[in-house]
Amino acid sequence: MNTIKVGIIGCGSITRFRHAPEYAENPYVDEIVFYDRHVERSKALAEEFGGRFVVSVEELWNDPEITAISDCSSNENHHLNTSEALRNGKHVLCEKPLAVSVDKAEQILEAQQKSGKKLMVDHNQRFTKAHQKAKELIASKELGEVLTFKTSFGHQGPEHWGVNKSNSTWFFKKERSHSGVAGDLGVHKIDLIHYLLDDEITDVHSFTGALDKVDENGKPIEVCDNVVCALKTQKGRLGTASFSWTYYGSEDNTTTIYCEKGILKIYHDPENQLIVETKDGEVIQYQLEPIQTNDNQTKTGVIDAFIDAIIQDKEPVVTGKDAVSSLKVLEKILQ
Ligand SMILES: NC(=O)c1ccc[n+]([C@@H]2O[C@H](COP(=O)([O-])OP(=O)(O)OC[C@H]3O[C@@H](n4cnc5c(N)ncnc54)[C@H](O)[C@@H]3O)[C@@H](O)[C@H]2O)c1
Structure with missing residues (x-):
């Protein structure tokens, strides 16, 4: 069985309640590598869910064995982390909202197209x-x-x-x-x-x-x-x-x-x-x-769907394009 190593950026609540437990349960995931700029948070989750933690984001980028990333950082950082992960050849599951503006989300989509890697966005309501x-x-x-x-x-x-x-x-x-x-x-x-x-x-x-x-x-x-x-x-x-x-x-x-x-x-x-x-x-x-x-907090199924898209080499259930169309509405709401 092909297994993969996953890196998680941001070790706050969404990682603790959804990403970490669901990766830990997924049979195709053999290691979770946690990173947060507050190192005590990544350390605590590595202890709670198994796996290890790193102290710089570059350690995620430079590890060829880490093929997928969950971007669970706060909103203003998604376009930076997710684009950089894609540029480093990683598949990415990005938390919602994909970015803080449609322009920044489109930069992510460009990085995704250039990389050819999967980009999925955590619009988990579709899965219930x-x-x-x-x-x-x-x-x-x-x-x-x-x-x-x-x-x-x-x-x-x-x-x-x-x-x-x-x-x-x-x-x-x-x-x-x-x-x-x-x-x-x-x-x-x-x-x-x-x-x-x-x-x-x-x-x-x-x-x-x-x-x-x-x-x-x-x-x-x-x-x-x-x-x-x-x-x-x-x-x-x-x-x-x-x-x-x-x-x-x-x-x-x-x-x-x-x-x-x-x-x-x-x-x-x-x-x-x-x-x-x-x-x-x-x-x-x-x-x-x-x-x-x-x-x-019950299982959302989002992580399984992301891993499945990678393993089966298929389009993720929620694409970057889907997320951009929601962000366009969000911008109209806020105008
Ligand atoms: N899909 C959902 O249902 C759902 C629910 C809640 C939150 N979210 C989203 O998840 C993201 C995180 O939310 P949360 O509730 O976990 O917030 P949180 O404040 O609990 O945790 C965020 C963590 O990310 C870390 N962080 C932020 N920027 C970072 C960076 N550049 N590098 C390293 N670490 C960084 C912070 O130190 C913090 O520990 C947000 O975008 C939020 O909108 C999604």
């Missing part, structure tokens, strides 16, 4: 069972065409999630996060709508605000903590979306798709993750699997 079943039902047109949609993603905020659990988190800094909740949670739902509807959002009307979060000095944060928007797709579907870091109760990760002959309700009910209501009054409940939340 309820979203996959919804995609299948929409594609079958059992409920006719999609007319409208409504989606929401919100939780209590990244100061409860990131490795730095305080108001000085990079998620709140303009020069590091750039897009606030829009790039943190919103971009997941933009990608999801593109995927479910096989369509692309082309027109956006939005309101953004820093309504409640404050930085370490007690000042309102420089990026948005809330977004509400109205959206129109290329195929003429209309929708609304809300993204929030101020849902101070349980998370909201719901999507509703309204079709000609019925409605798909996704993650509205914790027991029945997908509910189909038809125009003639029939209700079909699907018990699939709860979606991952910050407090309930």
